[in-house]
Amino acid sequence: MHRPTYGSMLRASAVTLLLALAGCATMDRDECLAVDWRTVGFEDGAAGYAADRIGQHRKACAKHGVTPDLAAYQAGRQEGLREYCVPATGFRLGSQGGSYGGMCAGDLEPAFLDAYRSGQQLHTLETRLANVNYQLDAKRDALQKAESDIVSRSALAISSEASAEERAQAVVDVKHLGERVGRLKAELRQLADDRIHCERDLDDFRATLQLTP
Structure with a gap:
């Protein structure tokens, strides 16, 4: 069983918190017009957002005539998830009483879940x-x-x-x-x-x- 060290858990916690806070703000006109959807997808993935997060961006940008590039967003999100779906983040999520939404699929999930359950305990x-x-x-x-x-x-x-x-x-x-x-x-x-x-x-x-x- 992989056991994350205390230092790695703190680093993951700090990074994920910053990304989550950054993702809380609604995208404004300038952001929608200049956005790099792959980067947005990466940040959302690294912050552990569910796949339906793109719907919030679509709603925020629709009034500015901007449609998200779904392919670029999804590609970036998959890259971001590889940053998020690590044991240290799983442990942090579990130790804070957070719920896991199943976003870490495939080869990323076993170690993540193992650490998440340890955090829950x-x-x-x-x-x-x-x-x-x-x-x-x-x-x-x-x-x-x-x-x-x-x-x-x-x-x-x-x-x-x-x-x-x-x-x-x-x-x-x-x-x-x-x-x-x-x-x-x-x-x-x-x-x-x-x-x-x-x-x-x-x-x-x-x-x-x-x-x-």
Whole structure:
């Protein structure tokens, strides 16, 4: 299995991002009149655009009386796809949670898909860890609030300024809050264990990818 290095993944990510951003703008009149369709096709292919991207260019240029050179565009796109359909790009796409549209056909696809699936696995493990950390933070906040509420409700339960009904309700509240604190602490212990497992799984997988810190 081909494993892209961290450096190659970063370079591919930067190049592809720049090309994608460049392709986002609608072609204006001057661009339509002076366009090299083979170059446009290459840039679209290198940015990983689907084959129907040419339809957007056709629509943008139609009002200026310009029709795309489909043959030149497709030839350029095929060349661009050879730049896009490399393992490093596949890994980046998968690790960012992106979807693969099947544009890397033929001999380019096996290695691309292999790296893409590795990226997906990394994304899954990172997302799982992030979710556990989010739950830990939320439970800690809830625990802190519950403990604070216990203090305030306990004070009310013995307050000479409160009515008998208020004091009785405060006692009930303290009991319920104490039960909630117990549940939250148990959940926090479980989440702490889950985080250890998630971190271990993520570290082990990163080691197989030969990622550097």
